[in-house]
Amino acid sequence: MSVLSNAIQVNVEEETSRITEWIKRHAIHEFKRRGGVIGVSGGIDSSLVLALAVRALGSRNVTAFSLPEKDSSPESLALATELTNHFDVELIVDDITPALEGLGCYTQLTESIREAFPDYNSATDKVKLVLPDNLLDKPGLNVFSLALLRPGEPERRKILPPRAYLGIVAATNMKQRTRMMRLYFQAERRNYAVIGTANRNEHDQGFFVKYGDGGVDMQPIRHLLKTQVYQLARHVGVPEGIIERTPTTDTYSAGSTQEEFYFRVPFALLDRIWLGMDRGMKNEEIANDLGLQKEQVDRVTADILQKKRTTEYLRTPPLHLE
């Protein structure tokens, strides 16, 4: 086994205990909360967090919320139901579509999409934002395109005019911010903490919405790379259907994987390369260890650093003068 494939393995038993104790100490003793609420998407990260919270706080003191809207995949709710049944946790389904309609999310989204595709029909067409694929073998910059899928027609892709891109992002971010607001409402009325589900890939590379899914009280798996999230999920008994599901954004109507929307490289490789950077290995050493070309590793490390640098704003608390 390569050095990095070995190093990425966590001691799942010790790590589970460490996180469980941490949740208990902070949620109960420091924040003086009686339990936790978690927004569950049917994805691996929120499922692991729910399982860890149940171990820390007990299933009676954890409430799960599925917060779908009209662009969500029905699979998300089915998997969230399977998850909460498995861990004996109450699941409350709170459809946020009416709230988003009231806020003008879908109207704004349609207007912005039509700046790129004037013939966009929100009733039949589906869209998603994508970055160029296959960063390992192609050195493209992170330029977002909008993909439009219409039944019976080939997919169309277009680089977005900046105003359309910003309009689409601002409108879709309303989804995560509405979920944050609902979770805090539910948490406060129970005297619970809001437990976040971001992993290290999402947090450090800026794959989250400031004051949206980033607006939480605690982030128990923020230090874990996605590969390590899978290891712990298996250990704590997350249902196999969730572990096997390809990670998605579940934000755009066409449905897009996290790899095509943002990360551009399979997690198994991305995480090992990142770990090599953490350990101070040269790109050539990482390449030799993983059986890659040095140029491939150069592209991935440059992309990791660029995303960290350009998303610093998301992780920065409000600035102020002393």
Place this chain on the structure above:
Amino acid sequence: MTEIENKIRKFLSENFILSEQANQLSPSDSFLEKGIIDSTGILELVFFVEDQFNVQIDTAEVLPENFDSIQNLSAYIRRKQGAG
């Protein structure tokens, strides 16, 4: 300095960086490494080039060797104009 380079420098100073920094930027400085543009900035740059130089840009051409410095971008625009 060519007219193309002047236009790029002016665009950068008006949109991304303080004007004194724009003057200090060398033609080969990487926009990304210098932290001048982010993912929105790349879209703005693409849009600026299409609009100002009347060229059509394909996603596959949005590469560091075409877009990541004043020098690279100027050469790319000249090639596109020559091809058009």
